[in-house]
Amino acid sequence: MKSRIILNAFDMNCPTHQAAGTWRHPDNQAWRYKDLEYWTDLAKLLERGYFDSLFMADVVGVYDNYRGSAEVSLADADQVPVNDPAIQVSAMAAVTKHLGFGVTCSLTYEKPYLLARRYSTLDHLTKGRVAWNVVTSYLYSAAINLGLDKPVPHDERYNLADEFLDVTYKLWEGSWEDDAVIRDRERGIFTDGAKVHPIRHKGQYYSVPGIHLCEPSPQRTPVIFQAGASGRGREFAAKHAEGIFIQPGTVEQAREVTDDLAKRAMQFGRTRDKFKIFTLLTVITAETDEAAQKKYEGYLSYSSGEGMLSLFSGWTGVDFSKYDPDQPLEAVNNDNSIRALLELLVKIDPNRRWTPRDIIKHRSIGGLGPVLVGGPKKIADELERWVDEGGIDGFNLAYAITPGTFEDFIEHVVPELQRRGRVRTAYEGNTLRENLLDSDSPRVDDTHPAARYRGAYTGAESVADSTGPSPFASLIAAE
């Protein structure tokens, strides 16, 4: 049987995400990112198209290494201004029933105790439809504005991330027993303290002795998404992620990455069905191939080459203004970058190395990922090829204009994929985890590292153990 193709919309709370310059297109509504209706309309649209989730990227710094400042990024609105990715989610949840929400948060600058509360809150308010896209950050500008002299070194960010996740798993899975909240009006007990446990975490980076602040949410641990491409990043993904976001340039590169991830996951006792892999693509479509091509050319006429190089300079940590337009790219090892991106770009064409001119030519619309242009049949064929030959499970679909790119996909491509039995025609489960992983439980599976804390503190120290005698006992009894 052919596998179901997962569809996520890839977006960000800003006027330009991947396609620099297209905010100027008259049909592009992305500049309305600060209107709640813009987000609620988008959520309804995506649910009508049976998307699995809206995947919200985020950065907490600006792209300022191109020509040594943020001027180009600001003029071009390249991922700046950028609002918080999580705050509109509860409004979107209120107008939908099934759509999931992947919310990016870089743990490098967070505290596990607070982050665990934020995602539990979102999981409650969405009724179990939230994922955390765990990222470790790459922007120098983020590090220095968040109180560091310099960014945490690349591999150390992942060591820190491992411990961070461990702390949040303890809070989400272990701290509160399922039946801790009893809401007993007669006895005046909302929560039974004997069923709430301090996690007593003391590690290399974090100390969290106490209890989780939230009662258990439908999924407890949010679905874990991850986007990191280096060897260390993939190892981390193979251990923790239930949705892995990759950005290969070709189907062949996708196959290499997916095989590698499957192999790495085995070392952690996780089989390939326990996580889904999505790749980044932009799809420009219309009724026919010709109409789609015309549309694509229209978008290209609004694209910004300088803006694109500014984004790529931020992503790779290389200031492309210092390059000649025809100078072949080199894979440099840069701590402040999406490390494997340059490696993949360098190898994208087997016959020659890409140059800055190629980035402008081929990625002005797609950004980090490739672009497919065509009518419904051509696109559906290509998407099936990516899945069947590349070993992936689905796509994070970026836009050239929004919501236009998503509307076109839902109008033209989704029905074609439904006819082929490749995308859903109904949502089966209630929570994101059930829908995404075709799982019959909203909770993490037994091989996931969070599962080890399920019930781990039951019978151990609880809040009730440290309760002293009531100094008011006689007073209360007398009354």
Ligand SMILES: Cc1cc2nc3c(=O)[nH]c(=O)nc-3n(C[C@H](O)[C@H](O)[C@H](O)COP(=O)(O)O)c2cc1C
């Ligand atoms: C496809 C993809 C998407 C990413 N999206 C984000 C993002 O939205 N926000 C962010 O801070 N980092 C993002 N990252 C960066 C990674 O989380 C990671 O910090 C960075 O790539 C460095 O790790 P690596 O060398 O393992 O790739 C993304 C990386 C990839 C490959």
